[in-house]
Amino acid sequence: SQQGEEDPQALSIQEGENATMNCSYKTSINNLQWYRQNSGRGLVHLILIRSNEREKHSGRLRVTLDTSKKSSSLLITASRAADTASYFCATDRSSGGSYIPTFGRGTSLIVHP
């Protein structure tokens, strides 16, 4: 399966700490994306990293990609209570010329105030 597998499944930290989530996948990719899901809501795109990129930043988010290890990590620095959500990585599954975002189970992050 090409879906990403996030690790850990759950993460609980204090406000101000950094949160690191990992994603592993099995087949080659064109890009990898990270999404966030607040409780009871749909997924919201955070960041996309291409297969030829190794690191990308967006505000307090830092994403790395290691295609040799087929893994990616999402780092949230100086976490806030509002960062409490589930975080999913998505790999792109090719089908008939289209690329289908393929997700795993996500990492549930709780940031305590």
Place this chain on the structure above:
Amino acid sequence: DTAVSQTPKYLVTQMGNDKSIKCEQNLGHDTMYWYKQDSKKFLKIMFSYNNKELIINETVPNRFSPKSPDKAHLNLHINSLELGDSAVYFCASSRTGGYTEAFFGQGTRLTVV
């Protein structure tokens, strides 16, 4: 304006009934998707349409039938509902091609009793 809207948000129905979930996007995207999220938060692709053409149909019971009357709409009809169909169903859309993010609706929580 809501980019991807799906209705209803909640749906409670009895086993054996037939129900539909509607989805509309106003982003001008060519590709639309239906995902199912189970109680363990695993997000699984069900269908994907590109320009009203079905491009992915995962191993989904044929009781589930997507219908795309035009590029902006992708509805999901479910016949003979079963207890195991209880889940949150998400509609999403994206531009066609790689390196593109998906936009999700708020989800429809389906409960079959």
